Amino acid sequence: MAELSPYLSFADNCEEVFNFYKSVFGGEFLTLMRFGEHQTECPYPADESHKIMHVALPIGKHTILMGSDMPGNMEPPMNGTNFSITITPESKEEAQRIFDGLSAGGTVTMPLSKTFWAESFGMFIDKFGVSWMVNF
Template identity: 70%
Template structure:
């Protein structure tokens, strides 16, 4: 397994929260992407283009705090339960194995599949109520 990191999900204030975390940890963002930065075929409604699609902030020697806002109407954020364990797999096979194993008996939010940023990406809640994100992006 390459990395396991906390992933925080916000309704509409991810950038504000991460600027606060950035000031506390005195670090710089590795990545800050807004939904409006997406390729043309993945553009959100104009009133959501400012929302954060992905942010990554190193907070320790081997830990990266990650986060995003959630698009309106998805209903996936419940304050107090708005975090996931993010797994950065080392291969597509590992991503598939971990995704299929941990999601068994749970609820898949986004099936594992190719995206414009990754070869394999998926999200689910396991049978114990824990949210997970599995990602394999070989060039990151």
């Protein structure tokens, strides 16, 4: 079976976003590359060499959350407007920790609570505009 790894694109704050996600999920980045560190076929303005070309953060046994900044000469990214990332924790306590951590500074659209299909389910848009669902 193929594995699915969400890939998020940002205008210029990918490093801030992924440091926030790392503070919630823990772990270490598998990869963190900047445009200025590598020769690339992707053209970018010289003053954007500090931007993130690729970052990868494991957030589960088989899931890697990935992302990058989009160079200013490319189309702007759509942050969280047409999808939600759903995460399925291994315990109710972990669901609460992840929900509280990721929703901090964002907008809760459905508080984490019991539903007819889940012991705990909640939805929010994080402070970076990415839509999440927590389902335990």
